Amino acid sequence: MLTTLLIFIGAGIGGIARYWISNLTYGLLGREFPYGTLIVNMSGCFLMGFLFVLLLERYNGLGTQLRPLLLIGLLGGYTTFSSFSLETLNLFENGAYVSAALNVLLSMFLCIAATWLGIIGGRQL
Secondary structure (H helix, E strand, O other): OHHHHHHHHHHHHHHHHHHHHHHHHHHHHOOOOOHHHHHHHHHHHHHHHHHHHHHHHHOHHHHHHHHHHHHHHHHHHHOOHHHHHHHHHHHHHOOOHHHHHHHHHHHHHHHHHHHHHHHHHHHHO
16 A cells, blocks of 8 residues: 555656646747657656666665655656657647657657666766
8 A cells, every 4th residue: 555655646746747847848948849748758768767776776675665656656657658649649640740750759769868878877876
């Protein structure tokens, strides 16, 4: 039951963080391209890699307590792959084929790179 509560709390915090960061990004860069979702996905991927190393490799004892809260809950509520999918389909349907393809390529490569950088950063501590 405690694990379920930790996931619930983490997901709520992650969802609120996603909302704030997306809106801040769209306020700064506009809504012509899904920058907010891209920023959230990149930072979520970085944090997933970084926290994975810290919790499960570096400080293995912390992983059992914090994994449900941070990796499953917080980052599960924070990352927005479903939003990415919907926004990309909307770009295609609106005829913005280059933007749609760019969104797919940038999201794929930058998020994988961010996860890798998070792992490297976690292993450097």
